Amino acid sequence: xxxxxxxxxxxxxxxxxxxxxxxxxxxxxxxxxxxxxxxxxxxxxxxxxxxxxxxxxxxxxxxxxxxxxxxxxxxxxxxxxxxxxxxxxxxxxxxxxxxxxxxxxxxxxxxxxxxxxxxxxx
Numbered sequence: 001x002x003x004x005x006x007x008x009x010x011x012x013x014x015x016x017x018x019x020x021x022x023x024x025x026x027x028x029x030x031x032x033x034x035x036x037x038x039x040x041x042x043x044x045x046x047x048x049x050x051x052x053x054x055x056x057x058x059x060x061x062x063x064x065x066x067x068x069x070x071x072x073x074x075x076x077x078x079x080x081x082x083x084x085x086x087x088x089x090x091x092x093x094x095x096x097x098x099x100x101x102x103x104x105x106x107x108x109x110x111x112x113x114x115x116x117x118x119x120x121x122x
Contacts, residue, residue: 002048004037004103006055010062014070014081031086032111033062035094039103049103057097061090083110087120 013028035058039048065073070081079085091108098105111117 001038001040002042004039004048004051004054005034006051006058007032007034008055008058008062009033010066012065012068012070016082017071017080029112031083033058033090034109035090035105036107036109037098037103038106041102043102049101053101057094061093061097083112083118084120086110087118091120091122
């Protein structure tokens with residue numbers, strides 16, 4: 001099995017609803033998102049999947065969140081904009097985008113700071 005990983009970042013503001021603490025106030029993060037993919041196949045030149053393709057898919061997904069107020073982002077309506085919910089949403093979107101590709105997503109990690117992260121694996 002081959003495991004691939006790509007990362008990108010986005011900056012956004014949010015507030016956590018129903019949370020008792022400082023994060024219930026408007027604040028922002030510079031999120032780092034890492035997507036892990038897996039495959040057991042290589043193409044004719046020995047590559048599992050072109051990193052450029054994976055990076056462009058991830059960038060398209062993250063563009064919706066970049067420099068946004070996450071509480072108002074349409075795809076997050078009905079969800080608290082936690083790192084956990086973002087990780088699951090990004091996972092689901094990556095999985096859909098990769099349906100016709102040789103690799104599948106197996107995890108998404110979101111770091112909201114250098115010391116705090118969430119990993120989503122279904």
